[in-house]
Amino acid sequence: xxxxxxxxxxxxxxxxxxxxxxxxxxxxxxxxxxxxxxxxxxxxxxxxxxxxxxxxxxxxxxxxxxxxxxxxxxxxxxxxxxxxxxxxxxxxxxxxxxxxxxxxxxxxxxxxxxxxxxxxxxxxxxxxxxxxxxxxxxxxxxxxxxxxxxxxxxxxxxxxxxxxxxxxxxxxxxxxxxxxxxxxxxxxxxxxxxxxxxxxxxxxxxxxxxxxxxxxxxxxxxxxxxxxxxxxxxxxxxxxxxxxxxxxxxxxxxxxxxxxxxxxxxxxxxxxxxxxxxxxxxxxxxxxxxxx
Numbered sequence: 557x558x559x560x561x562x563x564x565x566x567x568x569x570x571x572x573x574x575x576x577x578x579x580x581x582x583x584x585x586x587x588x589x590x591x592x593x594x595x596x597x598x599x600x601x602x603x604x605x606x607x608x609x610x611x612x613x614x615x616x617x618x619x620x621x622x623x624x625x626x627x628x629x630x631x632x633x634x635x636x637x638x639x640x641x642x643x644x645x646x647x648x649x650x651x652x653x654x655x656x657x658x659x660x661x662x663x664x665x666x667x668x669x670x671x672x673x674x675x676x677x678x679x680x681x682x683x684x685x686x687x688x689x690x691x692x693x694x695x696x697x698x699x700x701x702x703x704x705x706x707x708x709x710x711x712x713x714x715x716x717x718x719x720x721x722x723x724x725x726x727x728x729x730x731x732x733x734x735x736x737x738x739x740x741x742x743x744x745x746x747x748x749x750x751x752x753x754x755x756x757x758x759x760x761x762x763x764x765x766x767x768x769x770x771x772x773x774x775x776x777x778x779x780x781x782x783x784x785x786x787x788x789x790x791x792x793x794x795x796x797x798x799x800x801x802x803x804x805x806x807x808x809x810x811x812x813x814x815x816x817x818x819x820x821x822x823x824x825x826x827x828x829x830x831x832x833x834x835x836x837x838x839x840x841x842x843x844x845x846x847x848x
Contacts, residue, residue: 592643594737596757596773624774628781642670686737689716694760695740707805753784815846
């Protein structure tokens with residue numbers, strides 16, 4: 557009787573192992589959008605521009621923070637990673653220094669802009685190197701998409717560009733789980749998305765800032781991304797409710813005039829236009845056209 561029971565146990569264990577081997581590994585697909593103004597150590601516009609004397613250093617540090625996010629995703633079990641270069645020319649990350657486990661998207665293409673490449677197949681979005689919206693006190697290089705825009709207001713909520721990008725991810729039912737940048741954007745994004753994982757790599761002090769060392773920043777980003785992805789079920793996509801109303805406030809009234817020429821747009825103020833639709837993709841496309 558004991559011998560038969562032992563044989564039965566062995567057979568059951570072998571069967572369980574066979575089933576485990578046959579089952580494919582769980583997939584975890586991660587989209588990482590990387591901006592530059594929120595990278596540790598960076599404080600001046602010259603450092604973000606290709607013509608600036610220190611641009612080479614800071615594109616290297618930008619690549620380092622992207623690599624930290626990739627490492628964090630891999631530590632959490634990511635099986636596919638896409639990195640979107642999302643600053644200025646979209647040609648900043650050094651491809652030869654980027655970790656080979658990730659694919660890199662460079663240059664601008666369509667209306668998704670900083671989120672180009674996102675779709676419903678992704679499980680999570682990670683933001684690296686972000687900054688606060690225009691007009692934010694004690695924020696490093698604060699602006700909203702470009703220096704020609706002062707405000708982007710969606711359904712009455714003033715958005716930093718990270719939140720706008722989160723809404724694009726939400727359109728595809730993908731949650732944002734992590735953001736790094738200065739302390740101001742970390743606070744702003746939590747106000748809008750809720751308690752996502754954030755890492756503040758610097759804190760604005762008027763035009764100046766208090767920084768942590770880039771190596772320490774990268775360590776924190778790696779750990780933060782891993783923690784966020786291991787707690788993936790805690791996060792929900794950011795999905796503003798339809799009907800959607802977008803209001804854009806420009807710094808120049810002539811830009812508002814031009815943006816009002818797009819069919820469906822209305823002039824809502826001296827420097828502002830508004831556009832409404834039941835389809836969020838219409839809102840995304842209008843925003844891209846209005847900024848041309």
